[in-house]
Amino acid sequence: MKNMRTQERIANGFIHSILGILSFVWILPIFWLVLISFRKEPGSYTSYILPKSYTFDNYIKLFTDTSLFNYPRWFLNTLIVAICTAAVSTILVLMTSYALSRLRFKMRKPMMNIALILGMFPGFMAMIAIYHILKSFGLTQTLFALVLVYSGGAAMGYYISKGFFDTIPKAIDESAMLDGANKNTIFWKITLPLSKPIVIYTILMSFMGPWMDFIFVSVIMKDNYQNYTVALGLYRMLSRENIFMYFTRFAAGAVLIAIPISILFIYMQKFYVSGITGGSTKG
Amino acid sequence: MVKKALTSIHDLFNKYIMCFIKGDLSTRLSGLIMGFGMFTRGQIIKGLAYLFFQITFILFMIIRGLDYIIGLQTLGTVGQTRIFDEVRGIYVVYPGDNSMLMLLFGVATIFVVISFFLVYLSNLKTCYANQVSINNGIRPRNFRQEIDFYLNEKYHVTILTIPVIGTFMFTILPLIFMILIAFTNFDKNHQPPGNLFTWVGFNNFKDALWNDPLKSTTFFGLLIWTLVWAVLATALNYILGMILALMINKKGIKLKKFWRTIFVITIAVPQFVSLLLMSQLLADQGTLNVILRQLGFVKDFFPFLSNGDVAKFTVIIVNLWVGVPYSMLITSGILMNIPVDLYESAKIDGANARVQFMKITLPYMLFVTGPYLITQFIGNINNFNVIYLLTGGGPLTLNYYQAGKTDLLVTWLYKLTVNEQNYSLASTIGIFIFLLSAFFSLLVYNKTSSAKKEDEFQ
Amino acid sequence: MKKIILLLSALLLVASLSACTKKKTEVTLKVWGSQEDQVMLQEMVDAFIAANTDKIYTITLGVVGEPDAKTKYLEDPEAAADVFSFPNDQISGLVDAGALYEVTLNKAAIIAANVAGSIDVSTVGGKLYAYPVTADNGYFLYYDKSVFSADDVKSLDTMLTKAATANKKVFMDVSNGWYIASFFIGAGNTFKTVDGKKVIDFNNATGLKVGEFIKSFTANSAFVTGDDAYLKGNIGTTIAAGVSGTWNASDISTVLGANYAATKLPSYMLGTTSTQMGSFAGYKLMGVNALTKFPEEAMALAEFLTNEANQIKRFETRKLGPSNIKAATSTTVVADVALAALAAQAAFAISQNSVPDSYWGPGEAFGLAMETKDYSKTIQEMLDAWVLQANGS
Structure with missing residues (x-):
């Protein structure tokens, strides 16, 4: 018995050390990013590892030196787009998933199949067409267009919240219906309040999208530099002619968006897990 | 599937013809003036809405729509012209047809016609239903x-109207447009508005598959690598994520929340940041090589990203860094749900940890996360970010057309559009990617029952 | 008295103008320039507006750098700038796409004002399509005076030997068709247009010798490769000399300080003969979008932005080398170290007009194979593959 306990203790010690090493490996690039963001010397490739001197300038200049890279403006743009996208796509996704989960109608199965098929096409194949559709409405190069692009097809991502709605017992709906509620009332007054985790999950996921994308935004915004989002702006800092001077500032800008997103993600990880696994687990 | 579609179309026409045969005068007139059978039966607003729709549609078709549909046949015949203007002293440019817009608007018009047709049918159906219900002594709805x-x-x-319209505008219409592009010669020599492009049938498909040796070598080379990548990336991420989850969740491991948070942080850093950083880190002159050189492991540099075979290995490893935290999060939730008595009885039978994992944990996990794995697999076939940001598809090779050793089909597609403006070949690749994804999902969906069990909860 | 009359008449004029229903024509134009040029371009545009008060100009700037100009233009020509600049290798693609207005106004004056090479690359099929902006889009050698003497940098082999003993490196981005061409051009390999098709002959006997030299060069322990950022970050410390262009001049001169020097490319030993490295003569050009609504005004703006005064302004603010003959021969320009080196290299430079579109990808692949010492195929096989891809079937 005692022997087994020692064995157990050795095993645990071993696992602890593996976890330690792995954490080190995983956190190292991020640590390096933070380190660069405080480095005083410019340049992306250096023949040494630790910065020779440290400074806050990279952070300060992001907000003060806006002649080439208007980081504060882009940050604000992204925030506006993210909030609007979160609002619009959450409503679209929840409506779609509610309909596909709770209502029964002839087109239900075909619609789900179509969504499944559409999901298999590589997304940015359609970019050029989307651009010209927006252009025929005179919407290109605006933040509004960006919101439309990010949330327009959002309904396709109904899958996770539908999984959640599927787990809410139908009996609740039925008893409400006996009380004379129509389906509209049931959706807004009963189902949604019961689905807080998935609502939060949907909001956060769509909120995070605009912070990450740099492809769609570059197609939509083209040369309209004032309407760039943070991701595209940071990406531009790494272009061939800018990388030498702006690499450290890029790191600072990246740290600044990584912090809020990390906090959001850590907060919502359990919703994420239950979302993906169809609400069948306790995170 | 086809048979089902045919019967439903047949039913549709049946219904429509029935409306004419059994309908009274005002129902039949609704076939000409939409909403007529609603006016006569007290549904004024509804009738007006239908009528308004009909008038708008007819006006649209007369002013623009018909031209758009006719334009689809040729995709434009009049090219851009330049005529010297003596007075102004310049060559004035007169725009010609724009094949791309003609295609886009043509497709959109076809959809307008289809939707008009559907509304038209619903108009007939409603009017006929009104007639029937009045005959039965029930007033139609006000x-x-x-x-x-x-x-x-x-x-x-x-609740589905707006989502459907959104999906339609931003997913379906663009996709159909791009699918059609695959059957044209839209490339840098046929680029609107300066030049016209036109239909070329299956030429692009033939080029990609056998006609053009360089393109087909590239296509098949990248196809194989895409599959190898997708299998390895999915499987390794999944298994290592699960092992990590098992380690963190093991009884007696301290600071569970701390370990988990560390891995989660790496998810939260936007991929374009972490991956671009990795590519700097792993470059020939990057930080990792500086360290290796200082420690004396390499004389010059180790070609993490610049040697084809090494780079393939590197991207898979880096993808572990990106993906393992996700699968750790997901699997750890499910692992806790495995009934404990399964393990208890296995222990009594004398099964060791490895056997327990192979006989209980893995099958259970595969059962629950089947659909997740399929989505992951398809996601990896289309994993643009990791490849594009890390290696840019490189290192380039002399054997491929505009592609490198680590390019996936999807990054090749992107490069073809952005660097080469070869939209037609890119669209063709897109269709192949779709076929690939569809093939594998069908294969797996047919084997798992998870698609059928959605009603079980309710 | 005179003043009062003038004032009155001016007032009358203003009144009559405002009363008149026919206003001055309003012209809206957009100009593309790289991010670093924005401030400078804004000043030039303001000067243009101030000099042309006969029309009401609204001129906006868009951020699109020269290397991206063609791609961004082709994405949506209607949304592209009315006036934009691009490196000369993009001109044939742009002309093929019907993107550019032919220059017909003041053509003779423009041709006379700029160096012949710049007019040559602006001309496609005998027609002038662009206004030359700079003549600095080429490359030459930067070196650290504390390591190399002016004599050392005449020969690549001397440089490599000396760098090796000093434990320093010689930098060149070999995995780039633009730079690697310098060896082939020097040895006499050609880019030619035959029956309207652009072809290269890098797989002949000369090309093979060049290939073998590149192999030995990249295998030399004193050779190092990388990108601009790597060169700028390490010159003066580990790197003693590097091949690059004027766009890095200010950064490199800051890093090297008193040891900053630049010259033409060195010669190298091709077999037993010493061969001067060649290069591409690069220019930046400005073109007028064929879809502009205001062609005359756009042309006037393009002409203004590329005139002598503005080329000098470009040199003063951004160290960009002028293509305008008068500007190029002004004393400050001639005294510039980097531009002098470029001028010295110009004698061995060729135009990019006959470079096949698909030359670059395989060129990079060849260079990369050399850099990573991937010798799984023979040099001849690799050159054959390169030529096959570049020339097309």
Whole structure:
């Protein structure tokens, strides 16, 4: 018995050390990013590892030196787009998933199949067409267009919240219906309040999208530099002619968006897990 | 599937013909003037809406729509012209047809026609239903009742309209447009508005598959690598994520939350940041090589990203860094749900940890996360970010057309559009990617029952 | 008295103008320039507006750098700038796409004002399509005076030997068709247009010798490769000399300080003969979008932005080498170290007009194979593959 306990203790010690090493490996690039963001010397490739001197300038200049890279403006743009996208796509996704989960109608199965098929096409194949559709409405190069692009097809991502709605017992709906509620009332007054985790999950996921994308935004915004989002702006800092001077500032800008997103993600990880696994687990 | 579609079309026409055969005068007139059978039976607002729709449609078709549909046949015949203007002293440019817009608007018009047709049928159906219900002594719904009807029995129509329109505009229409592009010669020599492009049938498909040796070598080379990548990336991420989850969740491991948070942080850093950083780190002159050189492991540098075979290995490893935290999060939730008694009885049978993992944990996990794995697999076939940001598809090779050793089909597609403006070949690749994804999902969906069990909960 | 009359008449004029229903024509134009040029371009545009008060100009700037100009233009020509600049290798693609207005106004004056090479690359099929902006889009050698003497940098082999003993490196981005061409051009390999098709002959006997030299060069322990950022970050410390262009001049001169020097490319030993490295003569050009609504005004703006005064302004603010003959021969320009080196290299430079479109990808692949010492195929096989891809079937 005692022997087994020692064995157990050795095993645990071993696992602890593996976890330690792995954490080190995983956190190292991020640590390096933070380190660069405080480095005083410019340049992306250096023949040494630790910065020779440290400074806050990279952070300060992001907000003060806006002649080439208007980081504060882009940050604000992204925030506006993210909030609007979160609002619009959450409503679209929840409506779609509610309909596909709770209502029964002839087109239900075909619609789900179509969504499944559409999901298999590589997304940015359609970019050029989307651009010209927006252009025929005179919407290109605006933040509004960006919101439309990010949330327009959002309904396709109904899958996770539908999984959640599927787990809410139908009996609740039925008893409400006996009380004379129509389906509209049931959706807004009963189902949604019961689905807080998935609502939060949907909001956060769509909120995070605009912070990450740099492809769609570059197609939509083209040369309209004032309407760039943070991701595209940071990406531009790494272009061939800018990388030498702006690499450290890029790191600072990246740290600044990584912090809020990390906090959001850590907060919502359990919703994420239950979302993906169809609400069948306790995170 | 095809048979089902045919019967439903047949039913549709049946219904429509029935409306004419059995309908009275005002129902039949609704076939000419939409909403007529609603006016005569007290549904004024609804009738007006239908009529308005009909008038708008007819006006649209006369002013623009017909031209758009006719334009689809040729995709434009008049090219851009330049005529010297003596007075101004310049060559004035007169725009010609724009093949791309003609295709886009043509496709959109076809959809307008289809949707008009559907509304037209619903108009007939409603008018006929009105007639029947009046014959049965029931008054058709008034406006107020209509609204109630759409908030309850027909609630799906109400809440799905906007999502469907959105999906239509931003997913379906663009996709059909791009699929059609695959059958044209839209490339840098046929680029609107300066030049016209036109239909070329299956030429692009033939080029990619056998006609053009360079392109087909590239296509098949990248196809194999895409599959190898997708299998390895999915499987390794999944298994290592699960092992990590098992380690963190093991009884007696301290600071569970701390370990998990560390891995989660790496998810939260936007991929374009972490991956671009990695590519700097792993470059020939990057930080990792500086360290290796200082420690004396390499004389010059180790070609993490610049040697084809090494780079393939590197991207898979880096993808572990990106992906393992996700699968750790997901699997750890499910692992805790495995009934403990399964392990207890296995222990009594003398199964060791490895056997327990192979006989209990893995099968259970595969069962629950089947659909997740499929999505992951398809996601990896289309994993643009990791490849594009890390290696840019490189290192380039002399054997491929505009592609490198680590390019996936999807990054090749992107490069073809951005660097080469070869939209037609890119669209062709896109269709192949779709076929690939569809093939594998069908294969797996047919084997798992998870698609069928959605009603079990309710 | 005179003043009062003038004032009155001016007032009358203003009144009559405002009363008149026919206003001055309003012209809206957009100009593309790289991010670093924005401030400078804004000043030039303001000067243009101030000099042309006969029309009401609204001129906006868009951020699109020269290397991206063609791609961004082709994405949506209607949304592209009315006036934009691009490196000369993009001109044939742009002309093929019907993107550019032919220059017909003041053509003779423009041709006379700029160096012949710049007019040559602006001309496609005998027609002038662009206004030359700079003549600095080429490359030459930067070196650290504390390591190399002016004599050392005449020969690549001397440089490599000396760098090796000093434990320093010689930098060149060999995995780039633009730079690697310098060896082939020097040895006499050609880019030619035959029956309207652009072809290269890098797989002949000369090309093979060049290939073998590149192999030995990249295998030399004193050779190092990388990108601009790597060169700028390490010159003066580990790197003693590097091949690059004027766009890095200010950064490199800051890093090297008193040891900053630049010259033409060195010669190398091709077999037993010493061969001067060649290069591409690069220019930046400005073109007028064929879809502009205001062609005359756009042309006037393009002409203004590329005139002598503005080329000098470009040199003063951004160290960009002028293509305008008068500007190029002004004393400050001639005294510039980097531009002098470029001028010295110009004698061995060729135009990019006959470079096949698909030359670059395989060129990079060849260079990369050399850099990573991937010798799984023979040099001849690799050159054959390169030529096959570049020339097309």
